[in-house]
Amino acid sequence: MTNHDSAVTVRDLRKSYGSLNALDGVSFDIGRGETFALLGPNGAGKSTAIEILEGYRDRTSGEVTVLGTDPGRGGLAWKAQLGIVLQSTGESGNVTVREQLTHFAGLYPNPRDVDEVIAAVGLEAKQKTLIRKLSGGQRRRVDVALGIVGNPALLFLDEPTTGFDPESRRQFWELILSLKNEGTTILLTTHYLDEAAHLGDRAGIIAGGKLIDIGPIDTIGGADARVPLVRWVDRGVAREQRTTEPATLVAALVRENGGELDGLEVVRPSLEDIYLELVAAYERGASTSSATVGGSATVLEKETAK
Ligand SMILES: Nc1ncnc2c1ncn2[C@@H]1O[C@H](COP(=O)(O)OP(=O)(O)OP(=O)(O)O)[C@@H](O)[C@H]1O
Numbered sequence: 001m002t003n004h005d006s007a008v009t010v011r012d013l014r015k016s017y018g019s020l021n022a023l024d025g026v027s028f029d030i031g032r033g034e035t036f037a038l039l040g041p042n043g044a045g046k047s048t049a050i051e052i053l054e055g056y057r058d059r060t061s062g063e064v065t066v067l068g069t070d071p072g073r074g075g076l077a078w079k080a081q082l083g084i085v086l087q088s089t090g091e092s093g094n095v096t097v098r099e100q101l102t103h104f105a106g107l108y109p110n111p112r113d114v115d116e117v118i119a120a121v122g123l124e125a126k127q128k129t130l131i132r133k134l135s136g137g138q139r140r141r142v143d144v145a146l147g148i149v150g151n152p153a154l155l156f157l158d159e160p161t162t163g164f165d166p167e168s169r170r171q172f173w174e175l176i177l178s179l180k181n182e183g184t185t186i187l188l189t190t191h192y193l194d195e196a197a198h199l200g201d202r203a204g205i206i207a208g209g210k211l212i213d214i215g216p217i218d219t220i221g222g223a224d225a226r227v228p229l230v231r232w233v234d235r236g237v238a239r240e241q242r243t244t245e246p247a248t249l250v251a252a253l254v255r256e257n258g259g260e261l262d263g264l265e266v267v268r269p270s271l272e273d274i275y276l277e278l279v280a281a282y283e284r285g286a287s288t289s290s291a292t293v294g295g296s297a298t299v300l301e302k303e304t305a306k
Contacts, residue, residue, distance in 0.1 A: 006065075007032045007154050007185040008053060013062035015048050015209075022048045024209035025062075035176070035186040037200035037217070039193070041279055044206040046189045047087060050156055053187070054084055067154055080108050083152030083184075085143050087159050097134070097142055098127040101149055108150035120175050121145045122168070136163045144172065148179065155179065157188045161195060173198055193272035205275060207282045221274035233263035 008030035015023040023045045030036040038046050051057035052064060055071035055078075064071055069078045093100055101118065105111035118127050121141040126134060131142055140163055147155060157176070161169045169192075176199050180186060190196055196203055197217055204214040213220055230249050231240045234257075243249045246266045253261055269277075 005031050007034070007067055008036075008187065009063070009065045010049070010053070011063040013049065013052065013064060014060045015045070015052065015057070016060045021209050023052075023059075023062075026206065026209070026211045028204050028211060028214055030185060030187060032185055033180075033183050034201045035180050035188060035199050037196035037203040038187060038189045038206065039196055039203055039275060040206035045209040046206055047158065049206070050158055050187065050189065054082065054156060055079070077109075080110075080150060081153045083147040083150055083155040085147035085155070085157045085160050087162075093131040096128050096130055097123055097145075100131060100142065101145055104146050105149045110151050112149050112151045114149065117145050117149050120148070120178070122171055137165060137168055140164060141168070141172075144175070152184065154185045154187070157186060157190075159190055160188070161190070161192065169195070193270065193275055197271040203271075205278055207279050208286055210282075212282045213278055217271060220271065221269075221278055225274045225277060226269055229267045229269070231263065231265040231267065232261040234261075238263070 006029045008028075010029070011027050013023050013026045014021065026045070026049060028036075038049065040046050048057065052059045053066050053071055055066075055074045058072065066074070067078065067081055095103070098114065098118065101114045105114050105117075118124055121144055123138065123141055123145065126138060131139060134142065140160070144157075144160055147157070160176075161172050164172060173195070176186065176188075180199070186199070188196065188199060200217050202214065202216050203220055205212050205220065218226075227242045227244055228246045229240055229242050230246050230253075231238065232253060233239070241249060250261070250264065250266065
């Protein structure tokens with residue numbers, strides 16, 4: 001990926017809070033139009049990285065460009081191209097949903113239509129309701145609406161669906177996929193790995209301030225991490241075997257058994273399974289001084305997008 005195609009470039013980014021290296025040499029790119037999921041456990045450094053990209057936090061060292069500009073020097077015209085949905089919900093205003101959105105739309109040079117935004121986040125029925133009277137999930141939708149009303153080229157979504165019920169989460173995913181189809185570049189952080197798998201083109205996994213893996217979602221963890229697991233019960237004993245050819249194994253077992261197998265399951269590791277393995281391996285390595293998985297600050301990116 002060349003810089004020309006990148007909405008975001010990050011090179012050897014470091015941020016220290018006193019003696020704590022919250023970001024310890026992180027490098028990645030986000031292509032224009034791409035949805036990039038930044039994943040990692042609590043305290044990994046995700047918010048620190050995002051706030052640096054948004055221009056809200058200084059970095060200790062490293063090179064960063066966001067839409068071609070160093071965020072430390074981004075002016076109003078640059079900021080107007082960003083949409084930001086912060087982790088915490090906004091203040092609970094004494095204004096209605098529609099008033100708040102109309103006010104914010106007026107601050108941008110090229111805003112979206114307020115009615116369309118209200119419909120997109122599913123708040124038509126609540127548009128005349130005071131924001132302070134909304135439920136937590138509904139307020140979160142207002143946050144998302146405020147993030148997109150300026151028609152951003154780059155949208156930051158920091159744990160956007162925390163507090164959403166399952167149906168609202170699905171609706172939100174549809175909204176994000178439609179923004180993505182319109183060409184919006186999206187940087188998403190989430191602790192919901194199914195959300196990252198559903199929305200993301202690529203993911204980067206941060207642990208202890210280091211990027212421990214990066215690549216297209218379906219290559220995270222490498223091919224070995226994705227080998228299916230066949231489970232069955234043989235004369236009351238639970239058995240399992242990893243194999244790249246589960247159908248062949250199952251056919252052989254059925255032949256051997258002379259019929260159906262008890263408790264038969266073929267399990268393909270989910271992104272969550274793989275993520276948990278990667279982070280656990282990193283933490284084991286970190287606790288025995290030099291880490292093995294992703295011990296180096298720079299992880300070679302796997303080839304090709306999805
Ligand atoms: N202003 C600050 N001063 C000192 N330490 C900080 C500050 N902000 C963050 N940290 C520390 O930096 C580390 C990274 O924090 P950060 O908020 O970036 O993590 P995160 O990955 O976003 O976590 P979470 O998933 O919990 O939101 C943590 O150890 C945190 O305690």
